[in-house]
Amino acid sequence: MRLDDLLFSQGFGTRRVCAGLIQQGWVRLPGVEAPEPGTEVDPEGLTFEVQGRRWPYHARAYILLHKPAGYECSHKPSAWPSVYSLLPAPLRQRPVKGAALPGVQAVGRLDQDTTGALLLSDDGQFIHRLSSPRHHVPKVYEVTLRHAVDAQQVQRLLAGVVLDDDPRPVRAAACEATGERALRLTLTEGKYHQVKRMVAAVGNRVEALHRSRIGDLTLPEDLAPGQWCWLGPQALAQVGFAPPSGKK
Ligand code: URA
Secondary structure, eight states, X not given: OBHHHHHHHTTSSOHHHXXXXXXXXXXXBTTBSSOOTTOBXXXXXXXXXXXXXXXXXXXXXXXXXXXXXXXXXXXSOSXXXXXXXXXOHHHHHOOOTTOSSOSOEESSOOOTTOEEEEXXXXXXXXXXXXXXXXXXXOEEEEEEESSOOOHHHHHHHHHOEEETTEEEEEOOSXXXXXETTEEEEEESSOOTTHHHHHHHHTTOOEEEXXXXXXXTEEOOXXXXXXXXXXXXXXXXXXXXXXXXXXXX
């Protein structure tokens, strides 16, 4: 692959911008003294540097973001900054064939005040699989409550509660009290404000909400709010996804 094409594929700008970056000496490649736009590179496993920032090549981007409170999961947020503003420009600019928008997109949404694990990708199959209710990927929420929780509330959340937009009851796949005013709740679907509405339906109220796990992937303790990391094959397997070969 030509170096200017590689940079373009990773979101460093138009082909012209990428060629300019290379010609002006802003791009470093291991083992190549003075790379040119037409320099041939093998992208697999390559880490290069653009304007001092090291960047590992990824044919597809699979990202885990620790969403902080005070950010909206929207490209056009109404009142708060967008979670996309937490990502570096190349992740927001990656060209995506056939997609309406460039760059990685969030898998589902978390409310503005919810914190925790948010997946993002430029792979439509991944986004579809992880957000589809058919696949029942369990998501674990740590819930801080306004009032003390009792065994009856836990039982009702497990048995199912009716929300105002659907007569079919929605139930937690798992639910346990983790403190006097704290619950751990596992859901396999993702309706609008689902945790908050389920908790309200049993007579309590969510004060704070944190998503700690998606499938078997736990938000790493060393990933601070606002930070993100690439997901490798092992982490992808933990959310039940096997990238087609050559897409890692
Ligand atoms: N349920 C909610 O109520 N809010 C979220 O952000 C996620 C799940």
